[in-house]
Amino acid sequence: MEVYTNENRNRSGLEDLTGLKSLGERDQAVIWHPFTQMQTAPLPIPIVRGEGTRLYAEDGTTYIDAVSSWWVNTHGHSHPYIAEKVAQQLQTLEHVIFAGFTHKPAIELAERLLPVLPTNQNKIFYSDNGSTAVEVALKMAFQYWHNTGQPRRKVIALEDAYHGDTFGAMAVSGRSAFTSPFVPFLFDVEYIPTPVPGREQEAVNQLQSLLSDDVAAFIFEPLIQGAGGMVMYKPEILNQLIGMARSHGALIIADEVMTGFGRTGKLFASHHLSEQPDLMSLSKGLTGGTMALGVTACTKKIYDAFKSEDKHKTLFHGHSFTANPLACTAALASLDLLLSDKTQESIQRISRRHAVFAEHLTQKPGVKNVRQQGTILAFDLDADSQTSSYFNTIRDTAYQFLLDQGVLMRPLGNVLYILPPYCITDEELDTVYAAIERLLQHINR
Numbered sequence: 001m002e003v004y005t006n007e008n009r010n011r012s013g014l015e016d017l018t019g020l021k022s023l024g025e026r027d028q029a030v031i032w033h034p035f036t037q038m039q040t041a042p043l044p045i046p047i048v049r050g051e052g053t054r055l056y057a058e059d060g061t062t063y064i065d066a067v068s069s070w071w072v073n074t075h076g077h078s079h080p081y082i083a084e085k086v087a088q089q090l091q092t093l094e095h096v097i098f099a100g101f102t103h104k105p106a107i108e109l110a111e112r113l114l115p116v117l118p119t120n121q122n123k124i125f126y127s128d129n130g131s132t133a134v135e136v137a138l139k140m141a142f143q144y145w146h147n148t149g150q151p152r153r154k155v156i157a158l159e160d161a162y163h164g165d166t167f168g169a170m171a172v173s174g175r176s177a178f179t180s181p182f183v184p185f186l187f188d189v190e191y192i193p194t195p196v197p198g199r200e201q202e203a204v205n206q207l208q209s210l211l212s213d214d215v216a217a218f219i220f221e222p223l224i225q226g227a228g229g230m231v232m233y234k235p236e237i238l239n240q241l242i243g244m245a246r247s248h249g250a251l252i253i254a255d256e257v258m259t260g261f262g263r264t265g266k267l268f269a270s271h272h273l274s275e276q277p278d279l280m281s282l283s284k285g286l287t288g289g290t291m292a293l294g295v296t297a298c299t300k301k302i303y304d305a306f307k308s309e310d311k312h313k314t315l316f317h318g319h320s321f322t323a324n325p326l327a328c329t330a331a332l333a334s335l336d337l338l339l340s341d342k343t344q345e346s347i348q349r350i351s352r353r354h355a356v357f358a359e360h361l362t363q364k365p366g367v368k369n370v371r372q373q374g375t376i377l378a379f380d381l382d383a384d385s386q387t388s389s390y391f392n393t394i395r396d397t398a399y400q401f402l403l404d405q406g407v408l409m410r411p412l413g414n415v416l417y418i419l420p421p422y423c424i425t426d427e428e429l430d431t432v433y434a435a436i437e438r439l440l441q442h443i444n445r
Ligand SMILES: *Cc1c(COP(=O)(O)O)cnc(C)c1O
Pocket: 129, 130, 131, 132, 134, 162, 163, 164, 165, 221, 226, 227, 255, 256, 257, 258, 259, 283, 284
């Protein structure tokens, strides 16, 4: 078997110049990165290996991945158990069209997901990522009303919400600098304030004024708005808002793309609630961060509204790689790890340690609004004279300072947060906490 090492690639004369340039320079010549201003961004850091919470850079530097690589990595990098299972699957069936055909990993994953989701969830629809999992939930909701002959148009969402970067997902996200070029192309959505402590009544009043029999869906990130700045609010108020929306027939969509799979201390944030959602969007931690996969789960009531002799009632949605067997296999392996005592204990351990550090942080000058839910700890750097937006410089200072300390965190504006893989050790947590302490000293100097 011929192996395409750099050596014989060069021998074949394909890439003579590559030896002369660093990976960063080669990257810059050909790649456009997400959420990155390519004019001013420093060269990206080439990572050559990952193991556990550690990322190993080309130049020998190591980083603790304290944000689980954009919130996806739940069990550490290159987990041998997931790797083994995916490798076996790769030799058996890498992919098959998912209309008219099926396969065991997709079936098993649905069989295992449904029992751990809120009890009313009844069917699993696969897609590729978090944004598509949201798109599918929205299309199911709109078409539910279409199919049942009572078309409804209105969607209610929370201010500062983030549901993804595709058009439907952007439309139900809060309006921000990220969405401004696209606003004319986004469908109308009504917003209520995120019911953070102190704003609950405002949210209730606003929802009350918006509710009518034209509300198709109420969508939210339960308990924590991730990209919006790790904004946290309580289950009690969310229960109340869901109850109100439901009393007008609105379908309830819980976007658990970030909060799912143990992040909030329970398997799903919805498990903190007494009101169950009608639709759920899952991705990110689903495969342990190994491969792209999205899931939209729904109740029997929604599923049944699409079953008909009339072909027009079909859900006409699918992606080339729907239910990719490798991704489903990674998800099954990740579930094995997630449901193990070891991981469940780790989640509780991280939560307890975060709580202690949170208490400590509240005493610190320059720190505001310390908050924690399960394995996520967040606080605001008091930006003082600076405007607290994604674009302020305190963000860049903090990001670089922490990288220099060997810790990968990616502040959201002046919001700093830890969202680690569950395998992070106490020692590694101490390293992250210590780096934050040094950052605070540095900023307050
Ligand atoms: C990340 C995220 C999405 C989008 O997921 P992608 O896989 O990045 O498309 C949607 N909703 C929430 C809550 C997210 O955090």
